[in-house]
Amino acid sequence: MVGIVIVSHSAKVAEGIRELALQMAAPNQQILAAGGMADQSIGTDAMLIKDAIVAANSGDGVVVMVDLGSAVLSAELAIEMLEDQALLVKIADAPILEGTIAATVEASVGRSLSQVVATAEGARDMHKQS
Amino acid sequence: MANVIRAIEALADVIIANKEKLTELDAAIGDADHGINMARGFEAVKAKLKTAQPDDIGAVLKLVGMTLISTVGGASGPLYGTAFLRAAAIAQGKTTVDGPMAGQMLAAAITGIKERGKAVQGEKTMLDALEPAYNAFQYGLSMNKTMAECLELAVNAAQDGVEYTKTIIATKGRASYLGERSLGHQDAGATSSYLILAALTQLAKKQSQAGEP
Numbered sequence: 001m002v003g004i005v006i007v008s009h010s011a012k013v014a015e016g017i018r019e020l021a022l023q024m025a026a027p028n029q030q031i032l033a034a035g036g037m038a039d040q041s042i043g044t045d046a047m048l049i050k051d052a053i054v055a056a057n058s059g060d061g062v063v064v065m066v067d068l069g070s071a072v073l074s075a076e077l078a079i080e081m082l083e084d085q086a087l088l089v090k091i092a093d094a095p096i097l098e099g100t101i102a103a104t105v106e107a108s109v110g111r112s113l114s115q116v117v118a119t120a121e122g123a124r125d126m127h128k129q130s
Numbered sequence: 131m132a133n134v135i136r137a138i139e140a141l142a143d144v145i146i147a148n149k150e151k152l153t154e155l156d157a158a159i160g161d162a163d164h165g166i167n168m169a170r171g172f173e174a175v176k177a178k179l180k181t182a183q184p185d186d187i188g189a190v191l192k193l194v195g196m197t198l199i200s201t202v203g204g205a206s207g208p209l210y211g212t213a214f215l216r217a218a219a220i221a222q223g224k225t226t227v228d229g230p231m232a233g234q235m236l237a238a239a240i241t242g243i244k245e246r247g248k249a250v251q252g253e254k255t256m257l258d259a260l261e262p263a264y265n266a267f268q269y270g271l272s273m274n275k276t277m278a279e280c281l282e283l284a285v286n287a288a289q290d291g292v293e294y295t296k297t298i299i300a301t302k303g304r305a306s307y308l309g310e311r312s313l314g315h316q317d318a319g320a321t322s323s324y325l326i327l328a329a330l331t332q333l334a335k336k337q338s339q340a341g342e343p
Contacts, residue, residue, distance in 0.1 A: 043163075043167065043202070069304065070206075070208060077246065
């Protein structure tokens with residue numbers, strides 16, 4: 001099953017999105033929050049993200065959901081720093097909350113990494129009012 | 131080796147001393163965290179250098195890069211972190227730095243920042259200080275100038291680069307939301323890059339006056 005890592009500048013935001021996503025998740029699905037800095041301040045930490053990617057991987061790869069600016073840079077750096085360069089990992093170009101929920105559902109039914117990423121990115125076109 | 135550790139401490143001190151100024155610059159057109167973030171990162175670097183016993187310059191710069199990555203938090207963390215890691219790769223196994231090697235390290239650092247930030251010169255970023263600085267440094271080398279003289283040329287070019295950022299619109303980072311309202315303000319990242327070069331230059335001048343290489 002594809003793992004999911006949620007990267008926000010705020011640890012609370014990442015944890016809150018994880019909480020919502022878990023409501024839709026399969027029992028053994030790996031969804032990890034990697035938000036904020038070790039000292040609880042606002043920001044992103046590539047080392048923390050790297051560890052979360054490794055922990056989220058159960059062999060089918062990992063999709064990384066990001067919020068703004070440095071979240072993307074830190075996620076890219078985290079991927080570059082992975083010891084196992086064969087680990088499949090992709091950053092989804094998607095809204096972090098809706099994208100994570102969509103990715104969770106898609107991953108929970110055993111879809112491939114590229115299908116999970118495409119579904120997360122499709123969340124960009126979700127409308128709240130018709 | 132002691133020289134390199136002293137240089138890192140000197141640039142850490144100048145960033146920490148300019149924490150307020152960098153934060154004010156960032157407050158004008160960004161998210162008001164550059165000074166706080168950078169000072170927190172370099173405080174952590176200083177603390178780690180006190181206990182670490184790196185074998186070569188590569189190890190020193192790697193420690194700096196890794197520490198900035200996990201302590202700075204904003205975009206400058208992965209950007210400066212990548213810059214120091216790329217420079218570290220050039221300095222692996224080396225215990226002294228000469229002019230050409232310093233030039234290679236600066237070039238590698240700039241390439242790292244461009245790749246990480248998907249940025250080029252002219253977008254109101256640290257590259258507007260660093261790229262002219264690199265060109266001036268290389269010009270100095272080609273004229274057979276000393277390291278301190280080359281650095282002086284570089285820091286003057288970086289200062290001009292910081293001034294230039296007042297005349298252009300930000301297209302990267304949080305300041306890009308402001309569009310034309312970013313005009314007239316100097317970029318905080320370009321300023322921190324200038325400050326780092328200025329600290330290195332000052333130290334190199336002191337060392338050359340003291341007869342050290």
